[in-house]
Amino acid sequence: MTAVRASGLVKRFETTCAVDGVDLVIDEGEVRGLLGPNGAGKTTLLRMLFGLVAPDSGTIELFGRAFDPADSKSLAGVAGFVEVPSFYPYLTGQANLELLAKLDDGDANSRIDAVLDRVGLAGRGGDRVSGYSTGMRQRLGIAAALLRAPQLLLLDEPTAGLDPAGLRETAALVRQLSAEGTAILLSSHQIGEVEGICDGFTFMRHGRVVWDGTAEQLRGQAPAGAYALSTSDDAHALALAAGHAGVSIIDGPDGRLTITALEGALDPYVVALGKEGVAVRRLELLVSPLEAMFFALTSDSADGTDETYALAGSTRAHT
Numbered sequence: 410m411t412a413v414r415a416s417g418l419v420k421r422f423e424t425t426c427a428v429d430g431v432d433l434v435i436d437e438g439e440v441r442g443l444l445g446p447n448g449a450g451k452t453t454l455l456r457m458l459f460g461l462v463a464p465d466s467g468t469i470e471l472f473g474r475a476f477d478p479a480d481s482k483s484l485a486g487v488a489g490f491v492e493v494p495s496f497y498p499y500l501t502g503q504a505n506l507e508l509l510a511k512l513d514d515g516d517a518n519s520r521i522d523a524v525l526d527r528v529g530l531a532g533r534g535g536d537r538v539s540g541y542s543t544g545m546r547q548r549l550g551i552a553a554a555l556l557r558a559p560q561l562l563l564l565d566e567p568t569a570g571l572d573p574a575g576l577r578e579t580a581a582l583v584r585q586l587s588a589e590g591t592a593i594l595l596s597s598h599q600i601g602e603v604e605g606i607c608d609g610f611t612f613m614r615h616g617r618v619v620w621d622g623t624a625e626q627l628r629g630q631a632p633a634g635a636y637a638l639s640t641s642d643d644a645h646a647l648a649l650a651a652g653h654a655g656v657s658i659i660d661g662p663d664g665r666l667t668i669t670a671l672e673g674a675l676d677p678y679v680v681a682l683g684k685e686g687v688a689v690r691r692l693e694l695l696v697s698p699l700e701a702m703f704f705a706l707t708s709d710s711a712d713g714t715d716e717t718y719a720l721a722g723s724t725r726a727h728t
């Protein structure tokens with residue numbers, strides 16, 4: 410079943426069109442990354458899906474039903490947060506969740522320990538939220554959303570402020586929830602933080618969708634990644650690159666080599682270096698292919714390329 414089907418969403422503020430004709434489809438169990446730089450319209454789109462902001466035009470269906478913000482049942486099975494999750498700072502994490510559980514019907518209260526455990530806050534639920542770090546607040550925000558046992562989770566920048574271990578744990582949790590059938594929309598302006606988590610991506614820029622498709626399609630269309638290269642014989646490495654399609658090397662003014670390589674082209678080149686007796690001393694990813702794609706689509710120099718990418722990404726079939 411389709412969890413979210415939004416068509417032609419528009420939201421204007423006085424001087425800005427924050428969301429400018431956005432279509433979005435999220436299937437059950439799908440993890441969708443909503444990517445875009447600051448001001449792209451991600452939070453405004455999430456606010457509309459929560460009924461916190463009324464669209465100027467366009468329609469939203471949640472689980473096949475027309476979304477009516479006036480009907481509290483419209484948001485049954487939907488949970489999450491926009492911007493930063495907020496809590497009473499002078500209460501403990503546990504007490505905050507107890508208050509939220511009271512607002513929900515059903516057995517949310519009995520799930521508090523389990524959700525704290527699930528987000529890695531077991532043992533910290535008794536501490537006041539004012540003493541929580543940014544990452545702990547993010548986790549508590551996810552815990553609060555999980556109290557509702559949601560079928561659709563809308564998370565605005567859930568990875569912001571997480572350390573590498575926190576990122577890995579959040580990624581694992583999101584993948585587990587998806588495996589249980591929960592549809593998840595998570596926004597971010599850092600593709601590196603979410604590229605391994607998402608099944609599909611929607612890239613926004615200036616309120617518009619500039620690319621939409623599956624992770625596989627994105628990888629297939631991504632430009633070359635960039636790597637720093639240092640070898641035992643850089644001149645030989647440069648000469649060898651000339652014979653390898655999909656690999657190009659820039660010899661920087663500081664004598665350092667930067668190599669760009671299309672997917673699948675790097676490994677044969679590195680193997681060839683070894684065969685020629687050239688030792689690779691450093692090969693470090695500078696810009697991943699997906700980051701390169703994200704910058705190409707969403708930076709201000711992206712004008713003119715939008716249509717090409719939007720067309721290339723529009724082949725995705727929805728059921």
Ligand SMILES: Nc1ncnc2c1ncn2[C@@H]1O[C@H](COP(=O)(O)OP(=O)(O)OP(=O)(O)O)[C@@H](O)[C@H]1O
Nearest residue numbers: 422425427445446447448449450451452453454598
């Ligand atoms: N309540 C509001 N009143 C006026 N303008 C607004 C309002 N909310 C958002 N905007 C404008 O709409 C545009 C999109 O904002 P939005 O917060 O949706 O972007 P975002 O992609 O979430 O950005 P960020 O990554 O910084 O969170 C911005 O230009 C913003 O200034």
Ligand SMILES: [Mg+2]
Nearest residue numbers: 451452453492
């Ligand atoms: Mg935002």
